[in-house]
Amino acid sequence: VHAPPGSSAGGYDNPYPPTRVLTSFEKRRILVTGGAGFVGSHLVDRLMLMGHEVIVLDNFFTGQKSNLSHWIGHPNFELLRHDVVNPLLIEIDQIYHLACPASPISYQANQVKTIKTNFIGTLNTLGLAKRTKARFLLASTSEVYGDPDVHPQPEWYNGNVNPTGPRACYDEGKRVAETLTYGYFYQDGVDVRVARIFNTYGPRMQTDDGRVVSNFIVQALKGEPLTIFGDGSQTRSFMFIHDLIDGLIGLMNAEPSQNPDHQSSESQPPDLSGGPTSGDVDQPVPDLPHGGEVDHRSDVHSPVNLGNPAEFTVRELADLVAEVVEEVKNRPSARSTIDGGDDGIRQLPMPKDDPRQRRPDTTRARELLDWEPRWMLRDGLKEMATFYWDRMKEGSL
Ligand code: NAD
Ligand code: UDP
Ligand code: UDP
Numbered sequence: 001v002h003a004p005p006g007s008s009a010g011g012y013d014n015p016y017p018p019t020r021v022l023t024s025f026e027k028r029r030i031l032v033t034g035g036a037g038f039v040g041s042h043l044v045d046r047l048m049l050m051g052h053e054v055i056v057l058d059n060f061f062t063g064q065k066s067n068l069s070h071w072i073g074h075p076n077f078e079l080l081r082h083d084v085v086n087p088l089l090i091e092i093d094q095i096y097h098l099a100c101p102a103s104p105i106s107y108q109a110n111q112v113k114t115i116k117t118n119f120i121g122t123l124n125t126l127g128l129a130k131r132t133k134a135r136f137l138l139a140s141t142s143e144v145y146g147d148p149d150v151h152p153q154p155e156w157y158n159g160n161v162n163p164t165g166p167r168a169c170y171d172e173g174k175r176v177a178e179t180l181t182y183g184y185f186y187q188d189g190v191d192v193r194v195a196r197i198f199n200t201y202g203p204r205m206q207t208d209d210g211r212v213v214s215n216f217i218v219q220a221l222k223g224e225p226l227t228i229f230g231d232g233s234q235t236r237s238f239m240f241i242h243d244l245i246d247g248l249i250g251l252m253n254a255e256p257s258q259n260p261d262h263q264s265s266e267s268q269p270p271d272l273s274g275g276p277t278s279g280d281v282d283q284p285v286p287d288l289p290h291g292g293e294v295d296h297r298s299d300v301h302s303p304v305n306l307g308n309p310a311e312f313t314v315r316e317l318a319d320l321v322a323e324v325v326e327e328v329k330n331r332p333s334a335r336s337t338i339d340g341g342d343d344g345i346r347q348l349p350m351p352k353d354d355p356r357q358r359r360p361d362t363t364r365a366r367e368l369l370d371w372e373p374r375w376m377l378r379d380g381l382k383e384m385a386t387f388y389w390d391r392m393k394e395g396s397l
Contacts, residue, residue, distance in 0.1 A: 015073075016070065016071065016073075016074050017045075017048070017049060017070060018049075019048055019049055019050075019051050019074070019076065020049065020050055020051035021051055022050075022051035022052065026051070027051060027052055027053060028052045028053070028093040028094050029052075029053045029055065029091065029092050029093045029094075030047055030052050030053065030054050030055070030092070030093065030094045030095075030096065031055045031056075031057060031090065031092045031094070031095045031096070031128075031134070032044055032047070032054060032055070032056050032057070032096045032098060033057045033058070033084050033095070033096070033097050033098055033099035033121070033125060034057075034058055034063065034097075034098035034099035034100060034139075035054070035056030035057065035058055035063070035068070035079075035096075035098065036056060036058035036060060036063030036064055036065060036067050036068055036079070037058070037062055037063035037067070037098065037102070038063075038067075038102075038200075038202070038204050038205050038206070038241070039098055039102075039139065039197075039200065039241065039244065039245075040056070040058070040063065040067075040096075040098045041063070041067035041068055041204055042202065042204070042241050042242070042244075042245050043096060043098070043245055043248060043249075044056060044068060044071065044077075045071075046245050046249060047249070048071055048074070048076060048077060050249075051076070052076065053076045053077075053078075054071075054076060054077055054078070055078045055079075055080065055090065055092070056068060056077075056078065056079045056080065057080045057082045057084065057088065057099070058079070058080075058081065058082070058099065059081065059082065059083040059084075059099075060081065061101060061106070062101045062102070062103075062106045062206065062209070065079070067204055083121075084097075084099045084117060084120075084121030084122075084124055084125060085116050085117060085120045085121050085124070086124070087124050087127070087128075088124060088125075088128055089128075090128070090132075091132055092128065092132050092134045093132075093134055093135070094134055094135045094136075094137070094252060095125055095128065095129050095134050095135070095136045095137065096137050096139070096248065096252065097121075097122060097125045097136060097137065097138050097139060098139040099117060099121055099125075100114065100117050100118055100121070100139070100170075100173070100174075101114060101117075101170075102141075102170075103206070103209035103210055103211050104166075104167065104170075104210060104211075104351070105208075105209055105210040106209055107169060107170040108166055108167075108169070108170075111168075111169035112169070114169040114170055114173055115169050115172070115173045117173070118169075118170075118173030118174060118176060118177045119173065119176050119177070119180070122138065122176075122177040122180050122181070123180055126180055126181065126184040126190060129184070129190050129191075129192075130184060130188045130190050133191075135191045135192075135193070135252065136181070136184075136190055136191065136192050136193070137192070137193040137194070137195060137248065137251060137252045138177055138178065138181045138192070138193070138194045138195070139195055139197055139248075140174050140177065140178055140194050140195060140196045140197065140303065141170075141171075141174050141196060141197055141198075142196055142197065142198040142199070142305070142307060142358055142360065143161075143167065143170055143171045143174060144159050144161070144171060144174050144175050144178065144196060145157055145159040145160070145161075145196075145355075145358070146159045146160040146161030146162065146167075146171060146353075146355065147160050147161075147162075147353065147354075147355040147356060148160055148355065148357070148358065151357055151359065152309065152311075152359035152360060152361045153305065153358070153359065153360060153361060154305070154361035154363070154364075155196065155302060155303045155304065155305055155361075155364055159175075161175065162353050165352060165353040166351075166352055166353060167353050178194055178303065181194055182194075185301060191301075192301055193251050193252055193254075193300060193301065193304070194301075194302070194303040194304065195247065195248055195251055195303075195304055195306050196303050196304065196305045196306065196307075196360075197239075197244060197306050197307065198236075198237055198239055198305065198306065198307025198308070198358065198359075198360045199211075199213075199236045199237060199238050199239065199307070199358070200238070200239045200240070200241055200244045201213035201214070201238055201239070201240065201241065201380065201381075201384060202240055202241030202242070202380065202383065202384055203241070203383065203384055203387035203388075204241075204387075205384070207388065207397060212236070212314060212317065213238060213317070213321075213381070213384065214384075215227060216317065216318055216321040217321055217325065217381065217384055217385050217388055218388060218397075220321050220322055220325035220385075221325055221328075221329065221385065221388055221389055221392055222392075225344050225345055225346040226318045226321065226322070226344060226345055226346070227346050227348050228314055228315060228318060228345050228346070228347050228348070229314070229347075229348050229349065229350050229351060229354065230314075230347075230348075230349070230350030230354070231315075231347070232313055232314040232315030232318065232345075232347075233313050233314075233315065234313065234314055234350075234354065234355070234356050234357065235311045235312060235313050235314070235356075235357040235358060235359065236311070236312065236314065236317070236358050237307050237308050237309060237310060237311050237312070237358060237359045237360060238308060238310075238312065238317070238377055238380070239306070239307050239308040239373055239375075240308070240373070240375035240377075240379075240380030240383070241380075242374075242375060243306075243308065243373040243374055243375050244306055246371060246374075247304075247306040247365060247369065247371045248306070250369040250370075250371050251300065251304055251306070251365075251368075251369055251371075254300040254368060254369055255300065256299050256300050256301065257299055257300070257368075299368070300368055302364070304364050304365050304368065304369070305360040305361060305362055305364065305365060306360070306362075306365055306371070307359075307360030307362060307373075308360075308373040308375075308377075309359055309360055309361070309362050309373075310373075310376075310377060311357070311358075311359040312377065317377075318345060320377060320378060320381060321381060321385075322344065324378060324381045324382050324385055325385050325389075327382065328382060328385040328386050328389050329389065
């Protein structure tokens with residue numbers, strides 16, 4: 001299924017989008033924490049279309065009920081207003097743990113709350129997974145690599161994070177969430193998955209959350225200058241939301257391989273002085289709850305990067321957005337109608353601790369999950385610009 005409802009223009013005319021009918025053996029009870037947010041609501045769409053029973057837990061800090069309104073009342077769907085920092089007792093088969101604000105504006109608005117959400121919220125969700133024997137997937141982030149000095153970033157890279165900077169509540173919060181996840185894996189045998197998600201964009205991203213793709217598209221649609229921070233030479237890799245959902249569901253449902261040498265064809269760490277060596281990284285871990293045979297870092301239990309390896313400078317992104325928006329509006333370029341800038345760009349200072357470059361090494365996801373992003377940036381930007389343009393014309397944006 002590649003175009004869940006709400007992914008592009010159009011509303012929800014019939015009561016519910018058509019969902020598959022599963023046998024009770026195939027059907028899972030799936031909890032999505034943070035399911036009213038951007039990523040979560042697309043994940044819920046896909047799981048519902050697949051015929052599963054989906055329970056969403058959200059405190060609506062950055063998420064919105066309207067992202068899920070098309071499922072309200074469906075017998076397979078339940079929406080709970082709940083904060084993950086409080087314990088939760090339900091019976092469940094799988095947990096996608098996404099609850100956490102994701103944009104710098106929202107996670108810096110209350111830094112202590114962001115840390116509590118990542119630490120106590122993840123602790124509670126893992127406690128729930130342990131009690132119910134549910135499989136648990138953590139939505140981690142490329143931010144665990146900080147401002148990387150290894151490029152592109154493979155999973156073995158331990159990162160370069162400033163623990164006291166403005167991004168630390170999020171970056172270190174996610175790092176501790178990963179540590180907790182592996183604590184429950186080792187100590188309690190919880191069946192865990194960790195997805196390190198790189199920059200993702202698509203319809204339903206909040207337009208005012210300050211992230212670069214939504215900022216640029218909305219600015220271009222309004223005919224305003226695009227705000228480039230710094231000189232625009234910093235890079236990011238942008239993944240379209242449907243590719244991420246493919247990867248998350250693939251990772252959740254991947255079974256451990258029988259072959260613990262799985263990592264043999266992965267890119268190996270370079271010989272960094274003082275850095276990791278392949279020997280250090282791939283040592284089998286003693287005292288595993290699963291009989292000591294699985295090296296968790298070489299299989300589905302290891303962290304897996306999910307991102308689009310195509311890397312763009314912020315400046316290139318601005319050019320592409322301007323072109324795409326011009327096509328979407330089917331009228332002269334937004335940039336040609338802009339006052340005050342020679343090329344429709346407003347240059348602003350670079351924020352502190354803003355990573356200079358970022359690109360995933362996706363070897364592991366390819367080998368373990370047979371997963372590769374399929375959406376080209378231009379096509380994804382067009383979907384997203386169309387979504388916002390329709391709402392702008394309706395007056396709802
Ligand atoms: P989002 O802000 O749209 O969604 C997060 C959701 O979590 C929101 O619905 C919010 O209300 C909810 N939430 C926040 N704190 C909560 C709490 N204490 N209790 C219950 N619910 C809470 O963000 P998103 O882009 O959809 O990100 C979802 C997940 O994916 C996050 O964990 C984020 O760290 C991760 N991620 C996203 C990206 C990206 O590019 N979007 C990249 C890397 C990682
Ligand atoms: N927890 C929860 N739901 C459950 C089971 C546990 O919210 O179904 C919470 C529990 O309140 C605790 C956390 O998860 O704060 C960790 O639980 P665990 O059983 O691992 O630790 P303990 O309760 O022994 O400290
Ligand atoms: N950025 C920009 N203009 C904007 C918003 C962001 O130039 O209006 C830059 C930002 O400095 C960063 C990149 O775009 O280098 C991606 O920013 P975003 O906040 O989307 O993601 P993150 O920094 O978390 O990867």
